[in-house]
Amino acid sequence: MLTDKEKVALKTSKQDANALRAAVFDKGITLVKNEIAFKKLEVEKHKKILLLDLHNGHSVSQQVIKRLSEAGFQVTKPESDDVAFGFEAMMGSRQAIMKKYDLILYTLNYQVKSNQTTNRVSFGQPMGQFLPLFLKEIPTIMVSFGNPYHLEDAPRVPVYINAYSDQEGVVSATMDKLLGKSEFKGVSPVDAFCGRFDTRCY
Known part of the structure; x- marks a missing residue:
């Protein structure tokens, strides 16, 4: 059985570990690209958000939707096999889409797997309906x-962010930054532009 002193030391150790973890999450998230001078999500400007959640396993959308809804945003999330959305996005009226959504938010979660050496985004089946088609018309964040x-x-x-991990704390810290509760502090440890000139364009 632990003594009172040992209990205090253990509690302090856990608090220190949690504080360190939160600091790492906060300092790691990187705003790689920002071609539209994005500062934060604002209900007055971005009330109606289209959430396109693409992944090869675990989805972070539930946590993201909860935070956005609590902040007063209206979030629409089509399913990956939503053919109706595909027809609307790809063959419908661009003006109608622009009236329907104020901002498009992509949440990508493609994790490395032992049998998957290529790790690329799948923009929806059967017609690639979640391709970034409205980059000039609707503010888009990935x-x-x-x-x-x-x-x-x-x-x-135009706006690309690397969070590097799908841990709950990382998702929460990322939402803090998107909502303007914390500044982006991360410095990219890799060439997120992939050595290409077009990734720097808008």
């Missing part, structure tokens, strides 16, 4: 919670 090289898949996306 956040990767896994692979940090997805600018190669969407080189013209």
Whole structure:
């Protein structure tokens, strides 16, 4: 059985570990690209958000939707096999889409697997209906919670963020930054532009 002194030391150790973990999450998240001078999500400007959640396993959308809804945003999330959305996005009226959504938010979570050496974004089946089609018309933000090289898949996306991990604390810290509760402090440890000139364009 632990003594009172040992209990205090253990509690302090856990608190220190949690504080260190939170600091690492906060300092790691990287705003790689920001071609539209994005500062934070604002209900007055971005009330209606289209959430496109693409992944090869675990989805972070539930946590993201909860935070956005609590902040007063209206979030629409089509399913990966939503053919109706595909027809609307790819063959419908661009003006109608622009009236329907104020901002498009991609949440990507493609994690490395032992039998998967290529790790690229799949933009929806059966017609690639989640391709970034409205980059000039609707503010678009892409956040990767896994692979940090997805600018190669969407080189013209104006705002790109690498969070590097899908841990709950990382997702929470990322949402803090998107909502303006914390500044982006991360410095990219890799060439997130993938050595290409077009990934720097908008």
